[in-house]
Amino acid sequence: MSTSTPQARRPTIYDVAKLAGVSPSLVSLVLQNPAKVSDKRREAVKTAIAQLGYRPSRAATTLASSRTKSIGLVIDDYRNLWFVDLLRGLESVLTEHGYQVMLADSRPGENRIKEAADGLLAMHVDGLVIAAEPGATALSGTEVPTVVAGWRNGVPDDADLITNDDDGGGAMAADHLLQLGHRRIGHLSGSGGAAAHRRDGFRGRLHQAGVEPLIVGEEGDTTEEAGYASACWLLDHHPDITAIFAANDTMALGAFGAIKARGLSVPTDITVIGYDNSALAKSRYLELTSVDNRSDVVGVDVAKALLDRIQGAATGPQRKLIAPVLKVRGTTAAPRS
Structure with missing residues (x-):
């Protein structure tokens, strides 16, 4: 019993x-x-x-009702922690309206992004947030309200775009390094839309100052491994560089590994600055100087734009830039004389 x-x-x-x-x-x-x-x-x-x-x-x-009260979020890499603040910003708005966020991870590539989006659409999400490279046609005909978070190489014509001002952020990184006195500067870049805008802003500001940046990895990934490989190439081929600007904090972490492997230190020998102000940058161990892309604010505005679309209040596709903020920590200093 x-x-x-x-x-x-x-x-x-x-x-x-x-x-x-x-x-x-x-x-x-x-x-x-x-x-x-x-x-x-x-x-x-x-x-x-x-x-x-x-x-x-x-x-x-x-x-x-005809709604599932769920929103699909597509990102391109769980290993890059920039999306954590974006998700927090999204949920701060969506949960108040009874929505839950469903996350799908995808590697870069038109078919992979489409597969991730299709998987979410099969669950009848009420809207999509794309925080990955969708490609020019990958998301055509989704038939649900769609908002793109961050600069992307392919943005559907009928989608909203809410993004950090990455051109301004790249220029901000250049200004910081120039003000410290650096003139031999390397940049670790990648193939994505955000990386391209950060690169353009950085290069443009250095050119204004008469400085030619050493740019590596324009067609590659923006992972820690890619950051390590690009930083190795820079340090081996241009041993006189005094500063490295990475397209994101994850690549900056790879640069730390390359610098350490050559018996050098940050910032005594090489200054390092990242982008995104992710959890990596904020850690007390790294104390990485980084451009804050304010992903939480982007997330809040993305959620509001998506709700407007779902509720039929949107008047048409919008493009909105969020101003970045430089967070100076312990990895940037004047070049050693």
Whole structure:
């Protein structure tokens, strides 16, 4: 004979309605569109939900409406932590409106991005956020509201684009190095749209100062491994460089490895500056100077643009730039005389 205590029955929408003194349909309306319910009744329902510990069934909500209350987010590499702040910004807005974010990882390439997006669309997401390189045609005909986060080589014509001002951020990195006195400067770049804008802004500002940057990896990846390989090439072929600007913090980490392998130190021998102000840059161990792309702010604005599209309030595709901020830490210093 079993001696275990049976679990308490899970509260239902009918229990909430009874405790709040309203109809089950009104409880459902509070869960789906609270703005249409009077303050008094809405608060009564919320109080009953809290007292009972009621959790609405997402499946039931989906059946009751044409929406799943889910948003798909496509990124291109879990190893690059820049997207963490983007996700936090997205969720800070979307959760208040009852949406959950579903994440899909994909490597660069038109087919891989399309596969990731198609997988999310198969789950009937209400909208898509693309934080990866979609290619010119990979996302054509998605038939759901779509917002692109960050500069990309291919942005659908009907999608919103919310991005950090990467050209301005690249120029900001150049200004910092020039002000410190550096003139022999290397840059670790990559093939993506964001890397291209950061490279253009960086190179343009150095050219204005009469300095020719040494740029490596324009057609490559932006991973730690790529950063290590590009930094190795720079240090071996141009041993007189005094500073390295990496297209992102992950590549900067690779540069640290290349510098250490040659018996050099940061910033005594080589100054290093990254981009994204990711968790890597903020760690007390690295203390990496980095351009903050303000991904959390990008995420907030992406979420707002997507909700406008879902609710039919958008007037047309928008392009919005978020100003970057330089975070100076312990990896940049004046060149050794």
